[in-house]
Amino acid sequence: MQPSNLIRLIKLEVGEYSNNCYVLIDPSTNISAIIDAAADPDAIMEALEGTSLALIVTTHRHQDHWGALERIKNQFPDASVAAHSKDAASLPLTPDIFLEHGDTLQVGSIPLRVIFTPGHTEGSICLVSGSLLFTGDTLFPGGPGHSDSPESLKTEINSIVTHLYKLDPDIDVLPGHGVATTIFESKLEYAKFASKEHDEDLHGDVVWSKS
Numbered sequence: 001m002q003p004s005n006l007i008r009l010i011k012l013e014v015g016e017y018s019n020n021c022y023v024l025i026d027p028s029t030n031i032s033a034i035i036d037a038a039a040d041p042d043a044i045m046e047a048l049e050g051t052s053l054a055l056i057v058t059t060h061r062h063q064d065h066w067g068a069l070e071r072i073k074n075q076f077p078d079a080s081v082a083a084h085s086k087d088a089a090s091l092p093l094t095p096d097i098f099l100e101h102g103d104t105l106q107v108g109s110i111p112l113r114v115i116f117t118p119g120h121t122e123g124s125i126c127l128v129s130g131s132l133l134f135t136g137d138t139l140f141p142g143g144p145g146h147s148d149s150p151e152s153l154k155t156e157i158n159s160i161v162t163h164l165y166k167l168d169p170d171i172d173v174l175p176g177h178g179v180a181t182t183i184f185e186s187k188l189e190y191a192k193f194a195s196k197e198h199d200e201d202l203h204g205d206v207v208w209s210k211s
C-alpha cells in the first residue's frame with residue numbers, strides 16, 4: 001500500500017469479520033474522516049486522537065461496516081454521517097449527507113470523490129482520493145464482492161468496469177476486508193474472466209480466475 005502524499009492513512013482491522021476501517025487525516029489541518037466505522041469504537045477513537053473528526057462515510061448497508069457508527073457519532077456529534085440513499089434505511093441512524101455519484105466530500109483540504117457502484121448492495125459506493133480507492137465490498141484482490149443474484153453480479157461487474165477500471169492503473173484498491181491490490185492487477189485478473197464463457201446463473205462469491 002502506497003501512502004498518498006496528501007493523506008495520512010490509518011488502517012484498522014476490526015470486528016469478527018476482520019473489517020477494514022480506514023481513518024483519513026489531512027496533515028495540514030488535522031481534520032479527519034472515517035470510512036466504515038465497522039466495529040471496535042475504542043480502537044477507532046484511539047486512532048482519531050489529536051484530530052478533528054468531520055466525516056463518517058459508510059460504504060454500504062451491511063452491518064459489519066457500521067457496527068461502531070452510533071458510538072462514534074455520539075462521541076463526535078459534529079461529524080457528518082454520509083451514505084448513499086439506497087442503503088441508508090438499514091443504517092442505525094439517518095445520514096446527514098445522502099451521497100450521489102460524482103459528489104466530492106472534503107476532509108480538510110483533501111477531496112474525496114464518490115463513485116456509485118451498485119451490485120454488492122443497491123446503494124454501494126466507492127471513494128477515490130488521489131492514488132487511493134476505497135472499495136468497500138465491491139472489489140477485492142481476485143474478484144468482486146458477494147452478489148445475491150445473477151442480476152446483482154451483472155450490475156456489480158458493470159459498476160467495476162464502467163467506473164473503477166477507468167481510473168489510473170497505479171491506484172491502490174483498498175477493500176473493506178483483507179489486503180490491497182491495484183487497478184492494474186485487478187484489470188489483468190478480470191481480463192481472464194471476461195475472456196471465458198460463464199454460466200447464466202453465476203453469482204455469489206465469484207473469483208475472477210476460477211470462474
Ligand SMILES: [Zn+2]
Pocket residue numbers: 060062120137
Ligand atoms: Zn457487504
Ligand SMILES: [Zn+2]
Pocket residue numbers: 062064065137176177
Ligand atoms: Zn463486508
